Amino acid sequence: MPTEPAPTLRLAFDGEALAANWRALDQLSGQAIAGAAVKADGYGLGVERVVPVLRNAGCRAFYVAHWSEAAAVAAHVAADSIAVLHGPSSDADVAYARESGTVPVINSPEQARRWLAGGGGPCQLMVDTGMNRLGVRPGDLCDEAVGTLDVRLVMSHLACADEDSAMNAAQLARAQSAFARFPAAVKSLANSAAIALGAEYHFDVTRPGLALYGGVPRAELAPHVATVVRPEAAIIQLREVPSGESVGYNATFTAPRDMRVGIVSLGYADGYLRAWSDRGMAMLHGQRVPVIGRVSMDMIALDCTAVAQAREGDWATIAYDLPEASAISGLSQYELLTGLGQRFGR
Numbered sequence: 028m029p030t031e032p033a034p035t036l037r038l039a040f041d042g043e044a045l046a047a048n049w050r051a052l053d054q055l056s057g058q059a060i061a062g063a064a065v066k067a068d069g070y071g072l073g074v075e076r077v078v079p080v081l082r083n084a085g086c087r088a089f090y091v092a093h094w095s096e097a098a099a100v101a102a103h104v105a106a107d108s109i110a111v112l113h114g115p116s117s118d119a120d121v122a123y124a125r126e127s128g129t130v131p132v133i134n135s136p137e138q139a140r141r142w143l144a145g146g147g148g149p150c151q152l153m154v155d156t157g158m159n160r161l162g163v164r165p166g167d168l169c170d171e172a173v174g175t176l177d178v179r180l181v182m183s184h185l186a187c188a189d190e191d192s193a194m195n196a197a198q199l200a201r202a203q204s205a206f207a208r209f210p211a212a213v214k215s216l217a218n219s220a221a222i223a224l225g226a227e228y229h230f231d232v233t234r235p236g237l238a239l240y241g242g243v244p245r246a247e248l249a250p251h252v253a254t255v256v257r258p259e260a261a262i263i264q265l266r267e268v269p270s271g272e273s274v275g276y277n278a279t280f281t282a283p284r285d286m287r288v289g290i291v292s293l294g295y296a297d298g299y300l301r302a303w304s305d306r307g308m309a310m311l312h313g314q315r316v317p318v319i320g321r322v323s324m325d326m327i328a329l330d331c332t333a334v335a336q337a338r339e340g341d342w343a344t345i346a347y348d349l350p351e352a353s354a355i356s357g358l359s360q361y362e363l364l365t366g367l368g369q370r371f372g373r
């Protein structure tokens with residue numbers, strides 16, 4: 028095949044901002060050192076882009092969810108700095124961990140037995156302090172297999188760190204007593220939001236994800252977090268729409284006057300969901316251009332009437348400041364990031 032022509036859709040990525048966010052979260056973690064959650068392809072931004080930046084900033088602990096995510100991270104950092112949160116669900120997972128040198132997070136007595144039966148070795152341990160997702164219940168910490176593990180790091184995870192909930196202190200107290208059973212292990216509790224809850228939540232290693240990538244799960248973090256990605260899409264057609272005609276599927280938008288409309292190559296297949304229909308915004312030549320009508324699979328329409336210098340081929344920057352985008356669209360900041368599709372030229 029010949030060389031592909033340049034794409035009309037791209038994700039502008041600010042590596043400096045990502046590095047600065049990691050350093051800020053590391054500072055805010057006090058005496059703890061910040062790791063990084065890089066699951067889901069680095070929250071949708073691409074492991075090949077985010078992991079080298081985080082490594083160069085000083086990050087030495089990486090978290091993925093699936094075993095299938097480990098290899099892409101291991102291309103950039105030492106295998107034993109990568110922990111797999113879902114743990115070994117099969118003997119094949121155990122064999123893969125032992126051969127690759129990536130570290131399993133053990134989530135149940137059953138996973139502990141499976142890990143030990145396959146030969147065991149250094150591992151991490153998730154203790155469930157109230158979320159009832161993954162993790163060994165405190166009452167099961169006396170299980171013989173769990174007690175036999177070579178636990179290098181013991182962690183728990185908060186359900187409500189992004190809210191002022193009584194559950195945070197309750198989970199902290201349970202974590203403190205569970206962690207005390209592992210005097211030699213490194214301790215970890217805080218995700219991005221919990222870093223802002225105070226020093227007792229920091230322990231030895233924090234595990235930010237969202238805030239590294241520009242998300243703001245708690246207002247206290249807002250001054251420390253910079254935007255990392257901006258979707259950009261080219262105008263593939265500029266058209267004059269006469270007053271009274273409609274734009275897009277289901278004719279939800281009717282031109283109140285003669286308009287100049289830019290059709291842009293970004294749609295819900297790229298993760299720009301229909302929640303943005305008639306609500307989204309982009310910047311074109313420094314001016315705000317609203318999304319009009321429904322978001323299509325591959326296209327949106329922008330009202331470019333006020334932008335005299337708009338031309339086909341111009342790039343529009345889609346407004347995607349995560350807290351604001353979340354408030355406007357009703358989608359969580361996590362969904363806004365991880366939903367950005369593979370079609371973006373990176």
Ligand SMILES: *Cc1c(COP(=O)(O)O)cnc(C)c1O
Nearest residue numbers: 064184218219220234235236237
């Ligand atoms: C995803 C995840 C994190 C990161 O959480 P953020 O809210 O994105 O900072 C930390 N710990 C565990 C166990 C996770 O699953």
